[in-house]
Amino acid sequence: MRIVVLGVGNILLSDEGVGVHAVNRLVELYDLPEEVDVIDGGTSGMDCLDQVSEADHLIIADCMRAKKEPGTITRLTGDQIPAFFKTRISPHQVGLSDMLGALNFHGMMPKNIVLFGVEPLSFDLSMEPTPVVGARLADLVELLVGELAEIGIAVAKKAA
Known part of the structure; x- marks a missing residue:
């Protein structure tokens, strides 16, 4: 099984970089098995094409305007994702x-x-998220870990 966790965003534009901050923190805090590729995709989606192609699971962390309260985390899957890009x-x-x-x-x-x-x-x-979005960064990382667990990938926190 091949799993890709992709963080996207521009870390120079405060909250826009939350996805990149999340995957960097995931790698910093957790030991991940070799079947999990973590990618800092920055703002260049097309540059990641080869790295994400034909993955069994692609988990993306990003900022997303959903007309909700700042800091709200939304989970989209399958057909919800292309529809959201309209x-x-x-x-x-x-x-x-x-x-x-x-x-x-x-x-x-x-x-x-x-x-x-x-x-x-x-x-x-x-280069830092706003306090309201930064406060949700740990939650976003835990959601990524939870998603990995849902597909059968257990990860452990690194020793301090």
Whole structure:
């Protein structure tokens, strides 16, 4: 089984970088088995095409405008994800939706896709998320760990 955890976002624009911060923290805090590839996708979805193609599971962490309270985490799966891209949900959305479209077109779509999106408060120039989104970062990491557990991948926290 091949699993990819992909963090997307621009870490220079405060809340826009929450997905990248989440996957970096996941790697920092947890020992992950070799069948789990963790990728900092930045803002270049198409550059990740080969890395995510034909994965059994693709788990994406990103910021996402869902017209909810800032810091709200939304989980989308399967057909919910392409439908959500009909409206712009993040500044780099074109890269992510193009990547998924290219994977689909070439018949290389991951078997299962889950997207965790965090409602942003700000895209101001800053390398740190706003306090409201930053406060949800640990929850987002735990959701990623929980998603891995759902598909049968147990991860353990690294020793201090």
